[in-house]
Amino acid sequence: AIAKNQQSLVSDMLFRIRECNAPIPQNVMEFHVDGKRIGKVTPKVAKLLCSYSNTETKSPVFQTIASKEKYNTILTLTKEAGTTCQSRTKAIMSIMEQLRDDGHITGWRNELYPIAEGFYDEPLLLMERAATSFVGAIEYGVHINGLVRSSSSSENDDQSTTKMWMARRSKTKSKYPGMLDHIVAGGQPANMGLMENVIKECMEEAGVPTDVVKRGIKSVGAISYETFVVQQPTTNDDEGDDPRMVDGVISRVVLFCYDLELPSDFVPKVVDGEVESFFLWNMEEVMECIRKDYNDPMKPNCYPVVIDYLMRSGYVSPETVGYLDVLRELRSGDCC
Amino acid sequence: AIAKNQQSLVSDMLFRIRECNAPIPQNVMEFHVDGKRIGKVTPKVAKLLCSYSNTETKSPVFQTIASKEKYNTILTLTKEAGTTCQSRTKAIMSIMEQLRDDGHITGWRNELYPIAEGFYDEPLLLMERAATSFVGAIEYGVHINGLVRSSSSSENDDQSTTKMWMARRSKTKSKYPGMLDHIVAGGQPANMGLMENVIKECMEEAGVPTDVVKRGIKSVGAISYETFVVQQPTTNDDEGDDPRMVDGVISRVVLFCYDLELPSDFVPKVVDGEVESFFLWNMEEVMECIRKDYNDPMKPNCYPVVIDYLMRSGYVSPETVGYLDVLRELRSGDCC
Incomplete structure (x- = not known):
């Protein structure tokens, strides 16, 4: 079924995507x-x-x-x-x-x-x-939508049959402490295949056994973003012409997206301390979390991956103003 | 399961996408x-x-x-x-x-x-x-992947559970006579909603009743292409400087893509004479038809829609050289 309030959903999606795509200065x-x-x-x-x-x-x-x-x-x-x-x-x-x-x-x-x-x-x-x-330089990573589907229903209706595992990041992480996250996500290091990395991260971050990953994993595309990250001055020196002061850096990222269908009796385990807890959300809760005024948001770069899932799973009507903008902006920058 | 021969599949996908994207002259x-x-x-x-x-x-x-x-x-x-x-x-x-x-x-x-x-x-x-x-100018249309899923299997494996309805275009059609086509596809006219058009085309082109469409339809995104269509001179006049002779036109198209899950006992009906027959293909046959040397190809603009389906359904490994090119080129031109 198509989600309610299509127009606000699409406008919230664009807000979340654009949070990952702060404009780059012209003189780069x-x-x-x-x-x-x-x-x-x-x-x-x-x-x-x-x-x-x-x-x-x-x-x-x-x-x-x-x-x-x-x-x-x-x-x-x-x-x-x-x-x-x-x-x-x-x-x-x-x-x-x-x-x-x-x-x-x-x-x-x-x-x-x-x-x-x-x-x-x-x-x-x-x-x-x-x-x-x-x-x-472009960084690559893998992000995994951890899904549980109720097989009892024969409806072709993702919303009534699907739940998504979410993670709460540890409060001690240096970046985005305590924020919501995908069940598994990680950067793509040198000398490792993407699937090898997916299997490793699934085990390390959520205790998903290799055979469960192999049975349930599906590559579903990629999203990309390009954003200007303003750098905080590291000293209290307020002279604007300090040659050591930089204005900001350009972060360019391609995330390979996967859907991982998990057995309904599987529960992810906190393994490496990067995650505080896991919990299962229905898709209404996932969409609620996209709202620009939601008080407990996900780590920003999880949004394009979740939005990509919703876009290819029938949650959004293409008659909604902004639909084509969402599709286009899910692959921003010149990287993908 | 991931398709065999990933590298040739991806290279054939790029060939088919690029057939829809002939380079535009620089001086447009x-x-x-x-x-x-x-x-x-x-x-x-x-x-x-x-x-x-x-x-x-x-x-x-x-x-x-x-x-x-x-x-x-x-x-x-x-x-x-x-x-x-x-x-x-x-x-x-x-x-x-x-x-x-x-x-x-x-x-x-x-x-x-x-x-x-x-x-x-x-x-x-x-x-x-x-x-x-x-x-x-940009033309818009709707293309529908008509899918049959065997519910008996509980495997998360699209390839072993999914078949796709294909159409054979009538030999009397002015464009692409006798070629393979989607079960339903059509241009988007003025003063009609996209879903309204989908329902109308499903009935007119394949006899799919409205309630079957409403139960099984899912919007899954859009593809776009921009291509230079060389115009044939309409006279035998071989003077190159005839001011009435044009070189070619630029065709720019956005196709909204839908998956339509059909009951396994449903059989499409030839209704309006635009289609000669319908038949059900397994996904191996669909992929076979993408091969650049396949002797009975689809109407060219069906390929990006089918390729988009395969890309978001786990058939292609992102470790395959060209994977990101396929994703990017599925939305070509400045329209989408």
């Missing part, structure tokens, strides 16, 4: 490696990156150059960074560690992410996960 | 009405449109003007066309009828389509369906 510079466009930075961030030198060699790793297309400056690497994945990884790591020590990069993970022009291309370098948005 | 001109961008034409088509006059008033209805943005010429309407939906509809109809009589517009339908900036906007004018692509 492309970041190229080996002639390939792999990121976007503001001129201030470019300047900051160029001001650091490799701690070993004492030479800069980043430089800005005039691009072949006129009137354009791009950020790229110096000869210092070499021409191999390994040499670039090492040179950039030295800069990123200093940026971390100086307070510009927070939430360091010690997880290496592959950086390439497209998801399927050979990585040009590996980069600490927390640093990828500092150069505006 | 925008067509504006009341300051709103509603179409795209080649300079040759613009010239042809401007060369005709309203048969009643003997004045041209189309003109090219310099746009506010420099170095750009756009096609727009003369004062002759007036400022109301009704006056524009009438003035443009006079030109289109002459283009039909001169052999430039074929397949006249006597069906009026609304022309607006976006699907949900008030129409700026109504235009004969066969003429919309002559000005590169």
Whole structure:
């Protein structure tokens, strides 16, 4: 059945999608490696990156150059960074560690992410996960809708037969503590297949056994977003012209979406302490949580994945003004 | 279960999507009405449109003007066309009828389509369906995947439980005679809701009763494409500089996609003679038909709709090179 209040549902969906897509400044510079466009930075961030030198060699790793297309400056690497994945990884790591020590990069993970022009291309370098948005490189992840379907009903009506498992994030997490989340979601690290990652995360985050995952998992598409993340100044220095102060970074994300149909008697388990608790919502509760004034919202990037589920499962009538905008904006940025 | 031969499936999907998206010439001109961008034409088509006059008033209805943005010429309407939906509809109809009589517009339908900036906007004018692509305006339609699911199996495996009803188009149809088609598909006329149109087309094209439609229908999204359709010269005149000869038109289409779950004992009926026969395919046969060398292909614009179904139903692994390209290209053009 189609949800009630279509017009407010669609307008709330657009609100939630746009929360993940804060406008990018007009004057961003492309970041190229080996002639390939792999990121976007503001001129201030470019300047900051160029001001650091490799701690070993004492030479800069980043430089800005005039691009072949006129009137354009791009950020790229110096000869210092070499021409191999390994040499670039090492040179950039030295800069990123200093940026971390100086307070510009927070939430360091010690997880290496592959950086390439497209998801399927050979990585040009590996980069600490927390640093990828500092150069505006695309991050990839997997998000899983954990679904329970009552098989008793033979109705072709998702809303009356489906429930979705939700997670409450631990209050001790550095990012989005205590917020609602998908049953399982995670970043996509280097040297791991997507399904391998799904299986690992399902076990680590919710105690879902591998055979249950394999039986119930379905890849259903992807969503993407591109957003400007304003950086907080790390000092109380209120001089606007401090060259060490950056304005913000461009976070570009592609999330591969999965539906995981779980047996009705399965209950997720808190395994690694990242989650406080799990609970089962009916789809009316899921839609209620999209409302822009809902007082206990999900982690922002869960919304596009949930909205994608609702859009492809018959909850939204295409006669509703904004329907095509929702579809288009679920894949924002130039990444997907 | 995920389909076999993922890499060839994805590459065949891209082939089929790109068949619906032939590259548009670089020098196309925008067509504006009341300051709103509603179409795209080649300079040759613009010239042809401007060369005709309203048969009643003997004045041209189309003109090219310099746009506010420099170095750009756009096609727009003369004062002759007036400022109301009704006056524009009438003035443009006079030109289109002459283009039909001169052999430039074929397949006249006597069906009026609304022309607006976006699907949900008030129409700026109504235009004969066969003429919309002559000005590169977006056409909208509905396509329906007719599905039969075996409820006996409790597996979460679309491929082993799902079949799709296919239609064979009548050999007497002017377009794509004898080709495979969706069980139901149709253009979206003026003054009719999408669901109203779905119900009407289901009855007219396949004899699906309204209550069966209402019980089984689910809106699942939309696909779009934008393609250059080369126009055949209508005379044997081989002089290249004939001002009446056009190079081609830009066809821009948004198809709203629906899944219709049908009872296993329901059999579609040939009602209006547009279809020769219906038959039920398993999903392996559907995928086989996507192969670029398949000898009995579907009507080209059915493919994106079927591919969208496969993408959101777990048939394609996102680890397959090209997966993100398929997702992106399923919504091509600037329309959706």
